[in-house]
Amino acid sequence: MLQPYWLKHLTEYAASARPLAQLSPLEGFQLYGNEKAFLVPFICLAFYATAKKNKKKQTSALLIPAALTSVLAGITEPIDFTYLFAVPALWVFYSVMSATMNTVMYLFGLRKFMSDGAIGIASMNWLPLLENHWHTYVMQFIVGIIFGIITYFVFKIMIEKFNYITPGREADDEDAKLINKKQYKQKMAAKAAGKDANDPYIARATAYLDLLGGASKITELSSCATRLRVSVADPSKVAPDSQFKANKAVNVVHHGKAIQVIEGLDVPQVLDEMNQLMQESGNDAKVSTEQDNPYIARATGIVDLLGGEENIKDVIACASRVRTHVFDTKKVAPDAEFKKIVDSYEVQHRDNNEIDIVVGLDADQVVD
Numbered sequence: 001m002l003q004p005y006w007l008k009h010l011t012e013y014a015a016s017a018r019p020l021a022q023l024s025p026l027e028g029f030q031l032y033g034n035e036k037a038f039l040v041p042f043i044c045l046a047f048y049a050t051a052k053k054n055k056k057k058q059t060s061a062l063l064i065p066a067a068l069t070s071v072l073a074g075i076t077e078p079i080d081f082t083y084l085f086a087v088p089a090l091w092v093f094y095s096v097m098s099a100t101m102n103t104v105m106y107l108f109g110l111r112k113f114m115s116d117g118a119i120g121i122a123s124m125n126w127l128p129l130l131e132n133h134w135h136t137y138v139m140q141f142i143v144g145i146i147f148g149i150i151t152y153f154v155f156k157i158m159i160e161k162f163n164y165i166t167p168g169r170e171a172d173d174e175d176a177k178l179i180n181k182k183q184y185k186q187k188m189a190a191k192a193a194g195k196d197a198n199d200p201y202i203a204r205a206t207a208y209l210d211l212l213g214g215a216s217k218i219t220e221l222s223s224c225a226t227r228l229r230v231s232v233a234d235p236s237k238v239a240p241d242s243q244f245k246a247n248k249a250v251n252v253v254h255h256g257k258a259i260q261v262i263e264g265l266d267v268p269q270v271l272d273e274m275n276q277l278m279q280e281s282g283n284d285a286k287v288s289t290e291q292d293n294p295y296i297a298r299a300t301g302i303v304d305l306l307g308g309e310e311n312i313k314d315v316i317a318c319a320s321r322v323r324t325h326v327f328d329t330k331k332v333a334p335d336a337e338f339k340k341i342v343d344s345y346e347v348q349h350r351d352n353n354e355i356d357i358v359v360g361l362d363a364d365q366v367v368d
Contacts, residue, residue, distance in 0.1 A: 010014075010124070010129075011128075013128075013129060013133075014128045014129050014131070014132065015132070016132065018110055018138070019109050020110065020129075020133055020136055021109040022177060022197070023287045024344050027263075027320050030115045031102040031105060031106065031110065031114050032098065032102065032114070032115055033074055033114040033115045033116050033117060033120065033121055034098075034101060034105060034114060034140070034144055035094075035097075035098035035100055035102070035204065036070050036071065036075075036076050036103065036116075036117050037070075037071050037074075037075045037117055037118050037121065037144065038099060038101070038144030038145065038147060039094065039098060039101070039144075039147060039148055039151050040070040040076050040079055041067045041071055041148065042148035042149065042151045042152040042155075043079060043094065043151060043152070043155055044063040044064075044066060044067040044079065045067075045152055046151075046152045046153075046155035046156045046159065047059065047063055047155075047159075047166050047167045047168060047184075048060055048063055048168065048204055049152075049156055050156055050159040050160055050166060050168070050169065051166075051168020051169060051176065052168055052169060052172075054172070055168040055169075055170070055176050055313040056168065057248060058168070058176045059167050059168030059176045062167060062176055062177070062178055063167065066078045066079050066178060069117075070117065071117055071118050071141065072118050072119050073115045073116070073119060073120075074115070074117030074120060075117070075118040076341045078178040079178065081178075082166070082167060082177075082178045083164075083166055083231070084167055086166065087158075087164045087165075087166065089158065089162075090155060090158060090159075090164065090166075093154060093155075094151065097147055097150065097151050097154075100147070101143060101144065101157070103148040104147075105139070105140055105144075107139075108136075108139045108143065109136055109139070110139070110140055112138055116194055121154035123278060125137075155233075156321070158362030164171075169314075177246070190207070197317055198247075198252075199273075201266065201270050201272075201273045202273050203247075204247055204248055204263075204273075205270050205272050205273035205274040205276075205277055206273075206277065207247040208228070208244070208247065208249075208261060208270070208274060209274060209277055209278070210239075211237055211238065211243050211244055211247070212230055212232055212237075212238055212239075212259065213232055213233070213234055214237070215277055215278045215281040216281060216282075217232050217233045217234055217237060218230060218231070218233075218278060219231045219232065219233055219257075220234060221274060221275065221278070222271075222334060223267045223268060223271045224260075224300070226250075226262055226263060226264050226265060226267055226300055226301040226304065226341055226342070227253075227260045227261060227262050227263065227267065227304075228260065228261040228263055228267060228270065228271060228274070228298075229258070229259075229260055230251045230258070230260070230261065231255055231257050231258055231259075232259060233257070233258055234258075235254070235256060235274075238259060244261060247259050248263070248264075248303070249262060249263055250262040250263065250264065250305075250333070250337060250341055251304070262304055262341075264301065264340060264341040264342075265298070265301065265341065265342065265343060296353060298342045298343070298359065298366050299366050301341045301342040302322060302338070302342050302357060302359075304341075305332065305333040305337055305338055305341060305342065306324060306326055306331075306332055306333075306355070307328065307331030307333075310327075311326050311327050311328055311331045311332075312324055312325075312326055313325040313326060313327055313353070316362040317323045317362070317364045317366070318356070319363065320345075320358055320359065320360050320361055320363055321348075321357060321358050321359070321363055322356070322357040322359055322363050322366055323354065323355070323356050323357075324354070324355050324357070325352065325353050325354050325355075326353050326355060327353070328353075329349070329353055329355075332355065335347040336344045341349075342357075342359065343359075344357050344359050345358040345359070345360065346358040
């Protein structure tokens with residue numbers, strides 16, 4: 001009701017030099033767009049300032065779009081749900097600051113319909129009313145920036161003092177990330193079920209189900225060596241490969257409705273969690289949890305990491321090593337992936353495209 005009333009009288013307000021507090025004394029109950037425009041950018045800045053040095057670039061790539069989306073469009077979901085779940089104390093402080101800032105703005109005479117980001121605020125307030133009410137908007141910016149600076153320092157101090165895990169402060173082997181509403185609900189459901197919401201297998205299983213189009217879209221699920229084998233109802237709902245890789249997948253193979261997510265030797269744990277999540281969602285799809293021979297699992301993983309069978313010229317066992325020649329070294333995965341996926345001790349690169357993968361005394365079984 002307030003928005004139509006405001007728009008109906010907007011021309012009248014624009015033509016009058018009387019303070020907005022006199023023109024529309026009750027139009028102060030929808031000022032909550034101000035925290036989106038003023039506080040959230042400073043929160044993002046605090047996250048960046050407290051991120052680990054080796055994650056700052058990745059963190060900034062996440063936070064800049066999120067901050068711009070909040071400021072311009074008033075959409076704060078990725079930021080809000082990230083620390084609402086991880087650090088409720090910061091959310092409480094943010095809520096108090098938001099209410100206090102809007103109250104101060106109201107006391108200084110700010111009246112308007114401001115529930116969106118800067119684009120919505122500008123179109124219904126700043127642009128039509130600037131000529132006669134510019135001083136009110138100067139006050140708005142001064143108050144907003146002051147509260148933003150306070151929010152920045154309090155967030156920064158609390159994050160560092162209590163070592164809160166905010167974007168950019170994850171473990172070194174984890175990517176910086178934001179959490180959307182759906183992921184937040186899934187984490188809360190896991191917590192309610194008595195599970196550790198931060199368990200890496202639960203996190204990956206939750207992410208994969210989401211990226212595959214949702215638990216209800218899975219028609220068949222199994223594992224093969226280092227891969228998750230999934231049949232989906234609608235391949236068009238499957239997310240880009242880059243999003244799977246951002247959640248620790250090595251690669252994704254597509255064959256129509258059949259999807260293979262190359263995961264590594266911890267496929268069984270991820271498969272179990274996916275199975276449980278699917279059952280909890282009411283999906284009774286066919287799930288096979290039978291595991292392959294461990295030597296076959298390592299061999300399959302090594303083949304994948306070497307660029308596939310077509311990239312392997314020959315392979316032999318040499319003491320504790322798998323020795324192979326490849327056609328194209330550019331197709332071979334980084335050394336760190338061998339340790340992560342097939343638990344190798346070392347990877348040695350020699351002339352003539354020769355590669356030695358140190359796997360231990362079971363090299364013969366792996367090669368066989």
